[in-house]
Amino acid sequence: MSELTLTVMRLGFLAVLWLFVIVAVQVIRSDLFGTRVTQRGSRRGGQDRQPQRAQQTAPPQQRQQQQSGGRRAERGRRGAPTKLVVSEGTLTGTTVALQGQTISLGRAHDSTIVLDDDYASSRHARIYPDRDGQWIVEDLGSTNGTYLDRTRLTTPTPIPLGAPIRIGKTVIELRK
Amino acid sequence: MSSNTTNTTTISTAGPPSRRNTELALLAFSVLIPCFAYANVGLALDGEMPSGMLGYGLGLGLLAGVGHVVVRKFARYADPLLLPLATLLNGIGLVIIWRLDQAPRLMAKKFFHPSAPNQLLFSALGIALFVAVLIFLKDHRILQRYTYISMVVALILLVAPMFFPAKFGARIWITIPGLGSLQPGEFAKIILAIFFAGYLMVKRDALALASRRFMGLYLPRGRDLGPILVVWAVSILILVFETDLGTSLLFFGMFVVMLYVATERTSWIVFGLLMSAGGAVFVNTFEPHVQQRVDAWLHPFDAFKDGSSDQIAQALMAFGSGGVFGTGWGQGHSDLIGFAANSDFILATVGEELGLAGVMAILLIYGLIVERGLRTALAARDPFGKLLACGLSAAFGIQVFVVAGGVMGLIPLTGMTMPFMAQGGSSVLANWALVAILVKISDTARRPAPAPAPSPDAEMTQVVRP
Numbered sequence: 070m071s072e073l074t075l076t077v078m079r080l081g082f083l084a085v086l087w088l089f090v091i092v093a094v095q096v097i098r099s100d101l102f103g104t105r106v107t108q109r110g111s112r113r114g115g116q117d118r119q120p121q122r123a124q125q126t127a128p129p130q131q132r133q134q135q136q137s138g139g140r141r142a143e144r145g146r147r148g149a150p151t152k153l154v155v156s157e158g159t160l161t162g163t164t165v166a167l168q169g170q171t172i173s174l175g176r177a178h179d180s181t182i183v184l185d186d187d188y189a190s191s192r193h194a195r196i197y198p199d200r201d202g203q204w205i206v207e208d209l210g211s212t213n214g215t216y217l218d219r220t221r222l223t224t225p226t227p228i229p230l231g232a233p234i235r236i237g238k239t240v241i242e243l244r245k
Numbered sequence: 246m247s248s249n250t251t252n253t254t255t256i257s258t259a260g261p262p263s264r265r266n267t268e269l270a271l272l273a274f275s276v277l278i279p280c281f282a283y284a285n286v287g288l289a290l291d292g293e294m295p296s297g298m299l300g301y302g303l304g305l306g307l308l309a310g311v312g313h314v315v316v317r318k319f320a321r322y323a324d325p326l327l328l329p330l331a332t333l334l335n336g337i338g339l340v341i342i343w344r345l346d347q348a349p350r351l352m353a354k355k356f357f358h359p360s361a362p363n364q365l366l367f368s369a370l371g372i373a374l375f376v377a378v379l380i381f382l383k384d385h386r387i388l389q390r391y392t393y394i395s396m397v398v399a400l401i402l403l404v405a406p407m408f409f410p411a412k413f414g415a416r417i418w419i420t421i422p423g424l425g426s427l428q429p430g431e432f433a434k435i436i437l438a439i440f441f442a443g444y445l446m447v448k449r450d451a452l453a454l455a456s457r458r459f460m461g462l463y464l465p466r467g468r469d470l471g472p473i474l475v476v477w478a479v480s481i482l483i484l485v486f487e488t489d490l491g492t493s494l495l496f497f498g499m500f501v502v503m504l505y506v507a508t509e510r511t512s513w514i515v516f517g518l519l520m521s522a523g524g525a526v527f528v529n530t531f532e533p534h535v536q537q538r539v540d541a542w543l544h545p546f547d548a549f550k551d552g553s554s555d556q557i558a559q560a561l562m563a564f565g566s567g568g569v570f571g572t573g574w575g576q577g578h579s580d581l582i583g584f585a586a587n588s589d590f591i592l593a594t595v596g597e598e599l600g601l602a603g604v605m606a607i608l609l610i611y612g613l614i615v616e617r618g619l620r621t622a623l624a625a626r627d628p629f630g631k632l633l634a635c636g637l638s639a640a641f642g643i644q645v646f647v648v649a650g651g652v653m654g655l656i657p658l659t660g661m662t663m664p665f666m667a668q669g670g671s672s673v674l675a676n677w678a679l680v681a682i683l684v685k686i687s688d689t690a691r692r693p694a695p696a697p698a699p700s701p702d703a704e705m706t707q708v709v710r711p
Contacts (some may be wrong), residue, residue, distance in 0.1 A: 078285045079573035083599060085281060086606045089274055089333065093326055093613055096267055097620075100325070178627045187454075 150204060150230055150243035153196065158239030159185050167204065167243070171197040174236060175209070188213045188237025196228070204228045204243060213237060264325035265317050271329035272313055276306045279336030282574055286344045289575035301343070304365055305336050308372045315376045320688035324621060327687070330614050331665055331680045335368050335673070337607070338666030340574075341594050345587040348580035360587055360668045367670040371677035378681035385686045389629045392443030399436040402429035403479070403496075407486050430492040431662075431675035434499070434640050435682065441500055442632035445507040449628075453508035476500045481524045485532060490525075491647050491659030495640060497521050502639040503632055506622075535657075542657040556582055560593035560652050564604075571600030587668040589660060592652045608649065611664070615642040618683050624690035634686045637679050 153172060155163040165172060165181060172181040175193040184193065190211035199205050207225035208215040215222045216235040228234065234241045280302040287295030309332045316323055343361035345351055382388075388395075406429060409420050419427045445452070480493035501517030504510075529535050541548045541557050549558030559582040567577065577597035582590045596604050618638025625631045644664055651658035662672040664679075 075289055075573050075576070078288065080570065082278075082281060082285055082574065083570060083602045083606070085278055086599070086603065089271075089278060090606050090609050090613070092274065093271065093330065093610075096264075096271065096326060097613075097616070100264065183626065 149202060150228075150245055152244055153182075154242055154244050155182070156233070156240050156242055158237070160239060167198075169198055169202075171195055174241070175211075182241075184236060184239055186237040186239050189239065193236055194222075194234075196234075199227075206234055211236075265313075265321065268316065268325035268328060269313055271325065272309050272332060275329040275333035276302070276309050276336065278333055279305060279340050282337060282340040283343070285574040286340060286347070287575075289573060290344075290347055297343075301339065301365065304369070305332070305339065308332075308369055312372050312375055315379050316684060319379045320684050322688050322691040322693070323684045324617050324687040324691070326613060326617050327680050327684050330610050330617070331677070334607070334610060334665035335371070337595075338591065338663075338668075339364055339368065341591055341666065342587045342668050344575055344598075345580055345594065347575070348586075350580045351583070351586065354583070363670070364668050364673070367673045370670070371673040374674055375677040375681040375684075378678055379685060382682070382685050385630055385633060385682060385689060386627060388439045388633070389443050389446075392440055395436045395443070396440040399433045399440060400479070402433040402436065403483060403492075405429055428662075428669065428671035430489070430495075431671045432678075433492075434495060434644075435637065435675060435679050437496060438499065438503075438633060438636035438640055441503045441636055442629050445503055445632055446628045449507040452504070453510055477520050477524065480521075481528065485528055489660055490535060490538065490657060491644075491651075491661035494521070494647055494659065495643050495661070498643040499636055499640045502643075503636045506635045507632060538657045538659070542651075542654060545654060556585065556590060557652075557654060557658055559583070560590050560596075561654055563593040564596040564653065567597040567600040567604075569601045571596075571598050571603055574598050588662055589648065589658070589667065590652055591663050591667045592649055595666075596653075607666075608645070611642070611645045614638070614680075615645075617687070621683055621687040621690055625686055626690065630686045630689065634683060637683055641676070641679060 150167055152167055153165045155161055160182065163182065170181075173192065173195045174180055174182050174184060174189070175191050176184055176186070176189050177191040180192070190209075190213070192209045193211040194206060194208050194215045196204060196206050204227065205225045206215065206217060206222065206228050208222045213236075217226055217228065218232055228243050231242055231244065280298070283298055283301055284294055287293060287298065309328075312328055312332070316328060339361060342364050343359075346359040346361050351357060405419050409418060419429055477497060480497040483489060483493040483496070497517065498521075501513060501521075504513045504517070529539055537554070541554045545557040545561060548554040559579075563577065563579040563582065566572065571577070575598070577594065579590075579594040579597045580586055582593060586594065592604065592607070595607055599606075615638045618634055618641065622631045622634035622638070625634055641664060644661055647656070647659055648661050648663045648667075650656040651661075662669045664676040665673065
């Protein structure tokens with residue numbers, strides 16, 4: 070084998086090896102799953118991540134259109150919250166898209182948002198939409214209570230947009 | 246271009262992203278790289294394509310394919326990177342072992358027999374174990390039930406080698422006559438991680454909260470120190486009776502990492518480092534095997550000159566002669582290391598033939614496996630799964646550090662194997678099982694949450710409320 074061929078193969082192999090590493094890192098980059106952090110890239114990258122991204126970004130837009138034009142037209146003017154954001158506490162930055170499902174909060178492992186908070190009960194509170202699509206927060210008999218702004222909740226209460234819901238050290242709010 | 250678009254549409258209609266197609270593409274890549282390396286070795290050594298090329302390539306491809314199909318069937322949402330990364334390391338390891346089998350200096354040795362076919366067999370068994378774990382371990386939380394059983398099993402596995410004769414200065418093998426030998430420490434690593442995860446999940450509140458603050462450190466209560474002292478004592482005993490620094494470092498390190506993760510108390514790390522340093526220095530004062538290792542580490546070239554132990558010096562020279570881009574496959578002289586060139590010292594061959602660039606890539610691949618493990622731990626929803634994934638990836642990372650550090654002369658050399666790459670059946674089997682558990686946990690963690698089930702509590706409140 071000529072020296073040149075071997076040199077080319079040697080460098081070629083290293084290039085291929087590094088290409089693999091780079092591809093793997095790219096896969097990690099596009100591999101967003103689980104609780105999504107609020108920081109949305111604007112760039113649309115590689116071919117296999119496009120559909121995933123499209124799926125992620127499409128529902129909120131569609132929902133907004135439906136809400137403003139559909140049967141929830143009366144509230145569309147004010148703008149319905151589309152996501153729940155944890156703004157303080159260990160889970161800061163976590164968002165959950167509001168898609169009409171009940172969101173349970175607590176230390177129990179099957180909660181939608183599992184609070185890692187010493188002051189939270191295992192089933193602490195839940196957030197759900199009522200028939201009109203208004204989001205309601207309800208304390209589930211927690212030990213240390215759930216606070217909306219400064220008041221401790223005793224009954225299911227509608228959540229104003231942006232009002233802080235405090236559970237132990239965790240603060241949650243609804244945003245558009 | 247048109248094929249690209251059709252690809253995109255098929256993926257998007259397949260429902261929630263399971264990333265299995267990404268995994269398949271990466272897997273194909275990770276089979277091709279070792280094939281390239283294999284051809285390269287053959288061309289460099291003999292000037293022609295190696296005759297076993299088709300066999301090895303097909304073998305590795307078949308194994309990877311089986312692994313992929315099983316992941317697709319039984320762990321649909323698993324992490325897409327773990328399997329390809331492990332396959333690549335295993336494949337490159339196979340090529341290096343085969344390449345060292347061709348080395349005339351090693352062939353001239355008395356007990357020479359080619360290790361590559363054996364290693365391929367063990368890789369196949371490893372994949373079989375991987376498949377078996379994926380199929381039979383329906384949910385990793387089942388392992389939680391066996392917390393204390395796994396402690397007993399792990400202790401038995403750790404203690405057993407003491408009753409077998411020492412091999413190469415360390416008692417870490419169980420020899421079964423006629424069948425060969427087994428390194429139980431590799432399996433004990435996984436089983437201990439299960440025990441630690443189950444134990445710490447129950448005890449972590451007591452360990453984290455009941456403590457006094459002193460000089461910025463949380464001092465745990467005396468009785469909470471119990472378990473860490475026990476693990477420390479066991480790892481020191483391993484060091485004394487089995488003269489195996491690596492295993493004891495691995496277990497103690499894994500325990501401290503998991504303790505820290507479970508309790509968020511930095512003081513455990515401080516205690517752990519102090520205790521392991523103290524223990525190591527203490528044992529070094531009276532154990533000749535450990536002293537010999539430390540001497541070889543501090544003065545590698547003295548040992549080289551007087552001919553007592555030239556392995557570390559040869560490994561260092563291999564790294565040195567590799568330079569940045571290496572000598573190229575098959576053109577190095579890492580076979581000078583002689584004994585254990587294809588097991589403990591396999592990284593030296595990478596260092597010489599692929600150079601700094603190759604070593605960095607390999608270490609990055611190990612790092613990526615650890616990263617995926619930790620990412621799995623972050624994503625897992627149950628604390629047991631979190632701790633287990635964390636412990637397994639910590640053990641994997643510590644093992645890579647201990648071996649790579651030993652070969653490069655950063656820390657005293659220990660008798661451990663580079664996961665997946667090094668020649669050795671137990672190591673390959675155990676690490677495939679480890680990756681299988683990680684894949685299983687990541688499958689559970691990444692599975693899209695089912696529609697929230699109506700919780701019985703909520704129903705009750707609604708009924709009771711007026």
